[in-house]
Amino acid sequence: MPTKLLKWSWLAASAALLLAATAQAQITSYDERDRLNTDSHIGKYTGHATNAKEDYRRYCVGCHGELGDGNGEVAQWLDPKPRDFTLGIFKCRSTPTGTLPTDEDLFNTIARGLDRSNMPVWNTFTKQQRADLVAWVKHFSPRFQKEKPGTPIEIPAEPEVTPERVKAGQDVFARVQCWKCHGVEGMANGPSASTLTDDLSRPILPYNFTDGSRPKCGSTDQDIYRIFMTGLDGTPMPSFSDNIKPEEAWDLVFYLRTLQPHNTFNLKERQIAKQLGLKPVNPNAPAQ
Amino acid sequence: MTSPRRHFAGWLLCALFIAGALPQANALPAFARKYGLRCSACHEAWPMLNYFGQKFKDNGYQLMNDHDAPIWQNPAYWPVTFRMTPYWHRESTDKVAVDSVTGDATSAAREAQVTSHGFDLSGLDFHTGGTLDKNISFYLLPSSDPTGTFHFETVMARLDNLFGSSWLNVKLGKFELDNLVSEKRILTLTPISGVYQTYHFLPPGDANIYGQIGDNQLGIEYMGHSANDRTRVSAALLSTSDGNVNLASGTNTYTGFFAASQAFDTGKLGVQRLGFYAMVGEAPITFLTSGGVPVNGTGTGNKGFSREGFVGLFYLKKLDFLVVTQHGSDSAWFGQGFGNATNPFNGTPGGGNGGGLNCIPGTCVLPAAARAPSWNGFLLETHYVYSPQIVFIQRSEWQRVSQQAMTTNASSLGNTDMYTFGMRWYPIMTSRAGFAWHNEYSWLRTVGGSPVTGTDLTSSSLMSGFDFDF
Numbered sequence: 001m002p003t004k005l006l007k008w009s010w011l012a013a014s015a016a017l018l019l020a021a022t023a024q025a026q027i028t029s030y031d032e033r034d035r036l037n038t039d040s041h042i043g044k045y046t047g048h049a050t051n052a053k054e055d056y057r058r059y060c061v062g063c064h065g066e067l068g069d070g071n072g073e074v075a076q077w078l079d080p081k082p083r084d085f086t087l088g089i090f091k092c093r094s095t096p097t098g099t100l101p102t103d104e105d106l107f108n109t110i111a112r113g114l115d116r117s118n119m120p121v122w123n124t125f126t127k128q129q130r131a132d133l134v135a136w137v138k139h140f141s142p143r144f145q146k147e148k149p150g151t152p153i154e155i156p157a158e159p160e161v162t163p164e165r166v167k168a169g170q171d172v173f174a175r176v177q178c179w180k181c182h183g184v185e186g187m188a189n190g191p192s193a194s195t196l197t198d199d200l201s202r203p204i205l206p207y208n209f210t211d212g213s214r215p216k217c218g219s220t221d222q223d224i225y226r227i228f229m230t231g232l233d234g235t236p237m238p239s240f241s242d243n244i245k246p247e248e249a250w251d252l253v254f255y256l257r258t259l260q261p262h263n264t265f266n267l268k269e270r271q272i273a274k275q276l277g278l279k280p281v282n283p284n285a286p287a288q
Numbered sequence: 289m290t291s292p293r294r295h296f297a298g299w300l301l302c303a304l305f306i307a308g309a310l311p312q313a314n315a316l317p318a319f320a321r322k323y324g325l326r327c328s329a330c331h332e333a334w335p336m337l338n339y340f341g342q343k344f345k346d347n348g349y350q351l352m353n354d355h356d357a358p359i360w361q362n363p364a365y366w367p368v369t370f371r372m373t374p375y376w377h378r379e380s381t382d383k384v385a386v387d388s389v390t391g392d393a394t395s396a397a398r399e400a401q402v403t404s405h406g407f408d409l410s411g412l413d414f415h416t417g418g419t420l421d422k423n424i425s426f427y428l429l430p431s432s433d434p435t436g437t438f439h440f441e442t443v444m445a446r447l448d449n450l451f452g453s454s455w456l457n458v459k460l461g462k463f464e465l466d467n468l469v470s471e472k473r474i475l476t477l478t479p480i481s482g483v484y485q486t487y488h489f490l491p492p493g494d495a496n497i498y499g500q501i502g503d504n505q506l507g508i509e510y511m512g513h514s515a516n517d518r519t520r521v522s523a524a525l526l527s528t529s530d531g532n533v534n535l536a537s538g539t540n541t542y543t544g545f546f547a548a549s550q551a552f553d554t555g556k557l558g559v560q561r562l563g564f565y566a567m568v569g570e571a572p573i574t575f576l577t578s579g580g581v582p583v584n585g586t587g588t589g590n591k592g593f594s595r596e597g598f599v600g601l602f603y604l605k606k607l608d609f610l611v612v613t614q615h616g617s618d619s620a621w622f623g624q625g626f627g628n629a630t631n632p633f634n635g636t637p638g639g640g641n642g643g644g645l646n647c648i649p650g651t652c653v654l655p656a657a658a659r660a661p662s663w664n665g666f667l668l669e670t671h672y673v674y675s676p677q678i679v680f681i682q683r684s685e686w687q688r689v690s691q692q693a694m695t696t697n698a699s700s701l702g703n704t705d706m707y708t709f710g711m712r713w714y715p716i717m718t719s720r721a722g723f724a725w726h727n728e729y730s731w732l733r734t735v736g737g738s739p740v741t742g743t744d745l746t747s748s749s750l751m752s753g754f755d756f757d758f
Binding site: 051057058059073113116117119123126129213214 | 352
């Protein structure tokens with residue numbers, strides 16, 4: 001009875017498919033409902049994802065898209081591209097590379113904006129609105145359901161700037177080959193600069209220390225220090241937490257300040273660089 | 289000087305003025321295109337700004353993301369936006385003066401209700417604005433009436449963040465005053481509701497057009513704000529010309545405008561804002577004449593006027609409330625129809641915005657019953673923002689004359705009540721263009737405003753149209 005068998009096989013297969021689809025739909029539905037319950041906790045503020053739905057739709061959806069996948073209607077015109085929240089990968093973190101950011105990291109990113117991108121400074125929101133938006137951003141990625149954020153790195157107290165430290169910072173700059181991307185003068189024109197791509201294979205530029213723009217993840221000395229140690233996930237900027245010691249990271253901060261244009265925050269470093277007659281690193285110098 | 293016919297003529301001219309000045313609102317897809325943001329990012333419902341849009345404007349049309357200068361734009365980018373509104377409307381006034389015998393000018397006047405309806409056009413707004421370089425921006429708005437006659441509604445350049453401080457910003461040219469509630473971003477469009485009555489009100493007989501803070505003005509303005517725009521201050525020095533060019537008014541007449549506001553973080557409800565404004569100025573009442581006609585720019589004998597009040601923007605989830613109060617006062621001379629003698633509308637003295645009398649030295653005197661007119665206004669506008677694409681609007685405005693220009697006037701003469709209800713639906717919400725289906729009904733009553741009997745005058749307006757910009 002091959003015909004009858006075939007008929008029953010078809011029926012069984014159809015039923016199995018139907019059952020699987022229903023189960024999948026239920027899982028998706030439960031999953032979605034579960035994710036809509038995502039909260040955030042920033043100091044005394046507790047954010048709820050569902051409270052941010054309207055704000056996200058009003059302010060964010062054009063770039064980040066309804067699904068949070070960075071495919072909003074204008075994404076095609078933007079460079080750099082909007083963040084794909086579904087991946088759960090974020091540049092600006094206080095946590096080690098590869099880990100999820102803390103709620104506070106996302107909270108600060110929303111308020112700070114991301115210079116040299118289309119992400120504005122959203123400090124017009126109340127803190128509660130921002131906390132709600134953090135929860136909404138988290139709800140897009142299953143990572144936040146499965147993983148805990150990393151433990152924020154510790155930043156030791158900032159030492160006094162000295163000529164020795166600035167010089168030592170330059171040595172670190174040469175040793176870990178920052179110049180390969182950022183250029184020997186920090187002008188984002190190193191030999192690798194034009195070849196850089198992000199994790200999604202999209203071209204990306206290194207930071208130019210000399211053009212007066214603000215680093216994306218904050219411009220204080222502590223912010224710069226944090227960037228070395230956490231890296232910018234999703235970009236070619238790695239974490240150097242395994243390569244440089246905390247005091248060396250501070251040295252590097254001081255040296256990088258000498259590359260930035262004259263400003264109130266780097267007067268001392270620039271003065272020291274001038275006194276030392278600091279010249280750009282020589283990439284061809286033998287390794288020490 | 290204050291006969292019912294003159295009252296009516298004044299109010300009619302006022303209505304025509306208002307109709308001719310349908311709002312030239314500033315909603316710029318050009319900015320949205322530049323930054324890739326949807327209209328809703330900057331507008332509560334375009335053209336009305338939200339807090340983020342206000343901050344963008346206060347920063348000199350910059351997001352402050354180091355990509356604001358035009359050098360970052362694709363060379364094909366052209367910061368231009370057109371806005372126009374085809375619509376159907378019905379206008380009705382219950383007491384219009386007409387001849388008792390049609391065609392017989394000598395017959396006694398009587399009052400008749402006049403209602404007309406049909407399809408129509410707004411004027412065309414041709415916005416262009418943006419940055420010339422980092423922290424240097426401009427705005428140019430040639431605007432037409434429905435017949436296509438253009439004038440410059442806005443022409444200004446501004447310098448922002450001088451010495452790196454958000455507290456030091458300056459603009460020069462013709463611009464909307466830095467008041468919290470901008471008439472140029474009004475959400476209502478009928479001939480009655482297309483302007484804020486509170487910003488234009490004048491008591492019966494008053495001819496001073498220069499205190500209209502809803503109009504764009506010529507001058508220079510200092511603006512300052514905190515980094516997050518919670519605190520805002522501004523001070524402007526303006527020519528007393530109500531934005532009209534060619535120095536038509538006095539020889540040395542200036543007006544000052546001051547505004548300040550503070551926003552408060554109220555958690556889930558959003559950011560609430562409270563502020564005040566004040567305008568203090570002088571305008572001439574005596575002009576040299578040539579062949580009996582007042583000569584532009586020769587005005588002397590300045591008399592004073594002032595407008596001051598509070599503004600508030602309050603948010604309660606999807607509901608928000610916009611509140612404006614105003615106390616206005618004019619010199620008794622303005623109350624008798626003097627001043628504004630070189631206005632293009634001149635010829636109908638003593639009537640609202642219609643132009644004023646020239647005070648000829650030795651011949652003009654104040655009547656014994658003349659007093660400095662003063663009044664109070666209140667505006668409450670409510671928006672229910674169902675979603676960024678549907679907004680319901682209601683506005684009520686009440687104007688009360690607290691001191692009539694003549695002691696012989698009834699105390700309530702000239703008081704007005706205005707109510708409007710509307711709905712705007714934005715079926716598309718992109719960064720490329722804007723489209724709204726606008727529906728609205730407005731109603732206005734003026735106490736003692738009818739032209740023949742001096743009874744209350746009411747008018748209404750109903751409209752439905754497509755408001756679009758691109």
